[in-house]
Amino acid sequence: MQFDPAFWGIVTLSLRIAATATMIALPLAVAVAWLLARRQFWGHRIVNGLVHLPLVLPPVVTGYLLLIVFGRNGPVGGVLYKLFGVTLAFNWTGAALAAGIMAFPLMVRAIRLGFEAVDSGIEAAAATLGASPRRVFLTVTLPLIAPGILAGTVLGFAKALGEFGATITFVAAIPGQTQTIPSAIYGLLQVPGQEGAVVWLVAVSVVLAMGALIVSEWLATRMTKRLAA
Numbered sequence: 001m002q003f004d005p006a007f008w009g010i011v012t013l014s015l016r017i018a019a020t021a022t023m024i025a026l027p028l029a030v031a032v033a034w035l036l037a038r039r040q041f042w043g044h045r046i047v048n049g050l051v052h053l054p055l056v057l058p059p060v061v062t063g064y065l066l067l068i069v070f071g072r073n074g075p076v077g078g079v080l081y082k083l084f085g086v087t088l089a090f091n092w093t094g095a096a097l098a099a100g101i102m103a104f105p106l107m108v109r110a111i112r113l114g115f116e117a118v119d120s121g122i123e124a125a126a127a128t129l130g131a132s133p134r135r136v137f138l139t140v141t142l143p144l145i146a147p148g149i150l151a152g153t154v155l156g157f158a159k160a161l162g163e164f165g166a167t168i169t170f171v172a173a174i175p176g177q178t179q180t181i182p183s184a185i186y187g188l189l190q191v192p193g194q195e196g197a198v199v200w201l202v203a204v205s206v207v208l209a210m211g212a213l214i215v216s217e218w219l220a221t222r223m224t225k226r227l228a229a
Contacts, residue, residue, distance in 0.1 A: 006176075007197070013177075014180040014181045021096045026107065026149075026152070029104060035047075036108070054104065054166075058165065063165060063169025091178065094171040094178070100160065106152065110152035111148050111152040112148075114152075118145060126140045150219055161180075164182035185198055
């Protein structure tokens with residue numbers, strides 16, 4: 001299987017799903033991280049618990065809940081199908097949804113730490129100079145938490161790339177449609193004589209994960225030096 005079209009199809013589909021999941025989850029993760037870090041409200045702990053619930057639930061439970069809610073007969077999935085003809089279950093878009101939900105807590109946690117590390121005095125100083133809250137957020141806060149956003153993005157991408165339990169429960173492992181690297185490895189392990197293909201897929205996973213971490217570290221170092229300057 002190694003280096004044939006099916007092999008590269010699995011790799012490219014996994015990257016597509018992970019990238020889509022990360023891009024969709026990132027804006028919401030920034031908003032939720034800001035809310036949890038900067039606002040105190042009734043139900044704060046409940047919201048925080050719900051955000052981090054996918055980290056402690058068995059992934060197959062998350063996948064099953066997604067199937068109930070976003071399946072074609074589910075309360076949300078049924079509406080999407082009837083109004084827009086969109087089907088998430090057993091589709092690559094559903095895999096991106098599952099991966100994004102599993103990656104979301106890690107992204108929120110990293111970005112929230114970035115918000116909490118920002119000196120509120122700097123933001124207050126910008127506000128006293130006449131900057132609106134929106135301008136303070138865009139020109140002061142966001143640049144200061146850029147390393148946290150970057151860390152959250154990389155963590156989310158890596159988690160989405162390696163997601164298995166929720167994805168296979170929600171969208172199965174359909175070759176060419178929803179079969180990602182983890183589900184392909186699991187499937188090949190059940191077939192005698194496919195150890196070579198498994199080794200190559202594992203090697204690709206390691207290379208992609210290490211590459212993402214190295215690039216993230218390099219970019220974070222550059223951003224930190226620029227901010228310090």
